[in-house]
Amino acid sequence: MSAGDIDYAFNGYAPDLGGMTQTEVMGRGRIHQLIDDETVALMESRVRKTGVLERLQQWTDEDASGIGVGGRPSLISEKALLTALLLLAKEGTSMFLTSVRDLFMFRLSAASRELLGLETPRTAFVGHVAEKSRWYANTSRAFNRINALMDPFPQERRHSKTYTQIQEILRMHDEVLADKRKARLDEFTKLFLVMTYNEQPRDIRRASKKVDISFDQTYVGTPTTKGYSRKNLASRVKTETETKEKKTLKPGPVDAFAGWHVTTGERVDAPKGQIDNTTPDKKAGSANYRWGWEINIAVRVDSEAPGQHRFPGLAVAATMSLPNVRVAEEAVSLMRATKALGLEAGVGDADKQYWANSTTERLHDDALNEGFTPSTDYRVDRLGHQGGDHGALFIEGSTYCPGTPKPLQNATKELLGHIIDTATYRERIKSRSAFQLHVKEKPDAKGRTVLRCPALGPSPTVTCPLRELLKTATDRPRPAVDSADLSDFTDAICIKHSVSFDIANFKRTAQAFEYGTPEWDKFHTHARNSIESLNHQIKSGGTEDIESASRRRVRGFGAAQIIVTILLTNFNLRKIAAFISDKIKADAKKHVHGEPTLIRRRDREWHNPYTDTYPLGVERPDKLKRPDADDETGGPPQRV
Template identity: 75%
Template sequence: MSAGDIDYGFTGYEPDLGGMTQAEVMGRGRIHQLIDDETVALMEGRVRKAGVLERLQAWRDEDAVAFSIGGRPSLISERAMITGMLLLAKEGSAMFMTNLRDIFMFRLSDASRALLNLEAPHSAFVGHIGEKARWYSNTTRAFQRMNDLMDPFPQERHRGKTYAEIQEILRTHDIQLEESRKQRLDEFSKLMLVMTFNEQSRPIRRASKKIDLSFDQTFVGTPTTKGYSRKNLARRVAEEAKVQEKKTLKPGPVDAFAGWHVSSGPRTDAAKGQVDLTTPDRKASTDEYRWGWEINIAVRVDSEEPGKHRFPALAVAATMSLPNVRVAEEAVSLMRSAKTLGLEPGVADADKQYFANSLPERLHHDAREEGFEASTDYRIDRLGPQGGDHGALYIEGGTYCPGTPESLQYATKELHGGLIDTETYRERIKSRKAFQLHVKEKADAKGRVVLRCPALGPSPTVTCPLRELLKTVTDKTRPGVESDDLPDFADKICSQHSVSFDTAKNIRQAQAFEYGTKEWDEFHTHARNSIESLNEQIKSGGTEDIESATRRRVRGFGAAQIIVTILLTNFNLRKIAAFISDKIKEEAKRQSNGEPVVRTVRRRDREFYNPYTDTYPPGVARPDKAKPPTTDETGGPPLRT
């Protein structure tokens, strides 16, 4: 019998192991370390706290057919699966089904098996290969049963497809099923991340009564990297049809539902019903496009005391989506998920891909409806005056007097153009504040706010020739509207005591903090640094390594989001532990009144004489020692002993 024909399940065969042990052979070179019962119980308890098990059962009941003949009970439950995945994430192991199988087979004590309701595997060396195959199949099926409840894009993924097959998969895709399963996936992610948030102590959770967010997308690769573009899919199908011998066709993509992530260059944001036509440019570098998905993550930030580290920067909401598709809507989903933490909505910060680029009906209106105020940078073409109403000017989120000096109106453009420095810019922004219209009545339920001229009211901030007769306060010097800056036609804001403005007309520019001020800059910088830091920590090279698919080989959109959710859960738990550890260090320093910590001297150095080095403990005087004689009593050299 050749080595390739050896059957370890045949009891008559006794392999020669040489210097290898049976445990090493069964572990294929690894020695499986037992996971302590306390850690298993901790992870299992967190799974139950999250509430995902009840939701999985509800979804299973929802999908169940009216009549079923039943079957054998599952060997591995969802509770055991999610617990095992959390254990893998905690120790930094790859999310392979083989690693999960090894946990169930070799790394749990009898008590932990009983906790997870797992049967004991056959531990005999003879026949272990068949036993491992059985447990691997059961582990894989258990994961897929869970995945099938939430996968928005079910398809066969065992082999590469022809472009004609890809086209047929897209044609028969169930949009309604996609939407319902996508909601389930996002709820799974939400429940797991909310659980981690609640693992913090109440003082940390409530360090701020508001939940401020900073969100962004980051790339998640697919296990198979060959992609396609819907822009040229029809052409490729036509080219395939001309091939006579179909067996000669090269294998095509596996995942029909993924897309091209644009690493550099312009990005699109396809709305519902639109098709993403992004395709790699052959003239450009191949590194500019990668085939996969996007993970949308919101991190908790602090708008009240930015950068003070009052709480850990946790991923408080996450969803997954196709690249270049419904970017704005995914941001709204993040805000809705974050509201379930039980805190008041605060400020939502993002880069130019979001508030600065999206249509108000896709992002801004929903964000305001959810209670969040925007914070963002502006596109260069939206700096300076952007129209207005009733004679007033809309400038970078604020509503200003039509007589505002042009040097103040275009201050930001001049900064970007290099005409003024930052110090001059800040002074102009500060001066421009005086020309902003005053709020007389806050916005009502329909979004209408009553504003008045800054030269009117009990606390006017400017003087104006058109309002001289109404001036009642002369207690201090104020900036004035020059005659040359007065509008040719005095509209309502210049002729009435107050005017009602529709906030929806300026919602695209509105911000939580006045743009360009030190307050805006501090928060926006803190928020962007927080999300970029989180992305860097969880991407390639880190403990979670969500970007690379080399540590998660299960194919498909649903499987990827489930695994990434588990990794984000572990990331949050690590961040909480590190935050508490840092606080303990700070408290220890405070209690020592800021004095430097004295390094402890080892006991052997404190108390013992070292004959090898002939040294004594610090502070111990060296005793005088008599010099050895140079000769013996006979006058000869000393004896050797």
Template identity: 55%
Template sequence: MTSVDIDYYRAFDDNDECGITEREILGRGRNIQQFDDSMVALVETRVRQSGILEQLERWAAEDSKGEGMGGRPAMISYRALLTALLLLAHEGAPMHMTRAALVLQHRLPPKSRELLDLPEVPAAFAQHIPTTRRWFTNTIRAFGRLKNLMDPYPQELYTAKTYTQILEILQNHDEKRAAKYKARLDEYTRLFIRMTFMAQPRSVRRATKKLDVSFDQTYIGTPTTKGYSRKNLASKAKAERDANFGELSPGPVDAFAGFHVKSGKGERVDNQKGDVDQTAPGRGEWADYDWGWVANLAVRVDSEQPGSKRFPSLVVAASLSIPNMEVAEEAALLLESAATLGLAPGIADADKQYWANAKPFRLLQPALKTGFTPSTDYRSDRVGVKGGQHGALFVEGDPYCPGTPSPLLNATPDRLGDVIDVRTYRARIEERKAFQLHVKEKAKVAGGKVILRCPALGPSPTVTCPLREMMVSAAKKARPEVEPETLEEEFLDTICKKHSAAFDLTEMRAPQQAFDYGTEEWETFHDHARNTVESENQQLKASGDEDIATAGRRRVRGITAAQILVTLLIVNHNLRKIAAFLSDQEIERARTTPRIQILRRRDRVWANRYTKTTGDGDLSIPRRRRTSSSTTTPPDQRDQLALTPMRT
């Protein structure tokens, strides 16, 4: 080491300003800069406006087993805890309980501490160790009380379990209690998301009269990554018992999670309640699995003007669930939650995992009851003619006349098989509309059935049929005709013999859609809806902002804790989207508003010999270049004019 290096290190050692400060020690190297009082007040107001505090009080009273001896009041209230967590979400910090405790202990000014009813922190530095531990302990306890009010899957989450213990947890699980507390957990999420939706200006919220949504699932990681297979859980538990619990390797921690098929040959399934999920990595299987949960998200889209950006694409409903379990039921709950936002239910778009896969009683019937109309793509095995009622044929969500020409009925299978091109396909879809049955009455009869009639009947028939010859002579324009050879009297059914029939459209394998499947209108909206929800998924999972998929940003274990924190991250995401949307509006307004150029004083008052301009005396008049003085002013007067001030 040279003498220069020795002098440098000696100077560094003697410089106390470069050492670790007392404030850094208090925060253990983390940021403990205080929040502004106005920001704390704003976040606290949003917590109260959500209505969750009153709901938590009702749930606590409901769970109370009666009057007790009372006890010491909690140092940290639900209001203070949720405010601290939302402040962390706002600044993009990890949602850790240690950081929430630091917010409550160090980062709130006196006025904000008074607002949240928090005690003062001792100023003595010597007391920082026990004080910090006490604040952390009280923060953890406050979060535990909050979680216990809405935890459908209670279990010990601090230690690894044997397979026998996991099996016992699943066997002792109370399904009735789980349904009650799952409803509470979803209500917590609904109230917070509704608060963000109502934070929009009225004109933005009601840019459309109906609420159109697109929903999907996305993977959410767990703090513990070791999982188990439910299909061989019993055999592994038996092997443990036979081994008399000898040297057992640490097993999974969370019993209520599952394997999510990320990519590869693995198939995503939708098990109903009571089914055992068989999804698990297998030997020699080429597939990528992740152990964790899935977030069910519904995002607002625009069916009237797809892609017009009349409002921000907010998350309007959300929940967390176990992968491969009750996918359709979770979607139905999303639609019920979205229907409470004050707008009439509109169109609900989804991929093939939902409408095209779930049985009607699981998703379609609850959605129709809520008021939403499906929009989806179909699986290749569910296009073309798939069943029917009363003689009518069910084709891709719509009932058609039995005399519809075969090329029209098989248009979609022919397109998927490259038998016809897109232009021919669209033409056949448009021609097929004429053979679709007509709705006789908009009102539905008991049981959810609809009254339909032959397309050759009614005040506005769209086809002519030999069986309805009375309408042929009354036709004022040419219409498609049903071929007589396709109609045999002995095979005629109700739709051809009577004026109308009652149809149960929920029995169709391909549900009826808002737009005619395969048309350009359907494709435009479906692409817009799918792109929007996929974009929201990526934004929520992108690093740097909410990053909801990374378990390291929320280390508290269990699906309930995850949903509590993910909900607050979605709240922050929605608020950011609203602010960005309003900012874009202001930028566009400033860009399109005509500007009034203000003249400089020297141009307004004095004659300028260089620019050949003279003053006009009015600040609101735009600058204009006058005619050169060389052509209008005699040479002997030009210099005198340049030196003469123009008085206003």
């Protein structure tokens, strides 16, 4: 007898299902496919590997107000919920709580239920509506238990608010609690992303001893799209107060803690304590503004071999923030989270929104303390000669001789002004490097470094009229400082053998690669392409689609970051699998075409007495078997 023929009469009422089956009705048109036990066990093990379950318990204990009266154990554990979210992300399914509920009720075997600690639901057609409501309520409670520990901006989100209510929510906001929970939320994301990094084979993880990153922000939409601006909030509240008939008030925003993302145009970066007053310009149209949040993502890049694809471009750190607020501080958070991978800090690449626009106190100081060296482009107003010290010139991240020719000082300006072409620019940058001051002593504990004139030392790179007496007959031809380029006032760098410089003067402009050189251009292009590619892949409407809120309806800042974390985790796992697959195909292709595979140097060049192997192309010499050797193994005699 088929499922459609089963007697489903209840309460004296037998619904007419027409050509539909009970299974289709219970699934609201969906056919629930069973997930194999191996996949469930894999995702459950990855949740445990993160260490996040221990963190959640720790935070729960911290927030406990005291001794409770107890109660029934939760029907759905945190482990079960996070495993279910990973399973949905792997399928590319929308991250709805109803989808999680259906997975628990219909898509798990008895073995998987036992693994996740779930009871067996009543799946009979009679009473299925109440049973689904019960499981949804428990699923929602499980998610909200996790979210309540980490949501920096708790508020009621079921109903639209008046602007007066929005103002009151902002007034009652607890900044201390928000900082505490924001740190937890970022820790949650870090643990999942570190887990994905560790899922790579060791040779891929350790392709480089250091971790270089490229970071940026990307927009994440809210389930509710109506916003407001703090710039005109007070006037809106006043208008509402003057309105007697509250029923005539139009519904306002739902979420008080979001902001306007600027799609095109200039962005701001409000530090802590300042208010973001960004508001759509109605005259120009509001298409350039979108209400939501920002995901800050760092992708692993390669400064040693840019573009050679030695490892997959994974999201190694991520945080979420309000638009236009604390952009620099979020970048520092990314760098700190990246160090959890266990690698040395390397180069941190970003666009002009970060290094070029931030103050050293908010970004550069902390980044350098974490061990990351900047890589970026400069603002137009900071190109060419930008002051100096002891007579030396500060030009685009380096310190130069005061006699550096003007065309070399202004090379970048003239390139952007279309006065010279790229080939000429490259040649000038190459020539300019000869005029850089030489490092005599590395920075000391007091933050000072000793530099000297490029015409001095064991390997001078220029000749100078002021240093002519030191010139020897064996000098090779070098660029010369023109007397006309010398300053009328001779400062310390032109008089002394070496001068001590405060490295604090270089923090804003210092870079990992000399600006404008092919090395700088190659890495910066690779780094920017890597982060832009990652942003496109996770937002393109495919498997993750983190930008659109249509596939994650749970409201609020904390809920959004939890779900985006799961999606980024799935993205990383997909990238690792694809990278390994491509590597296997490439190796197989080499084998088919007879190309030699990589062999260790010790095996290529020397005899290994331990394995008794010889280098390629070297014939094994005939060796006499020891008289007392075993005939079969060639080793010592075996005891009988």
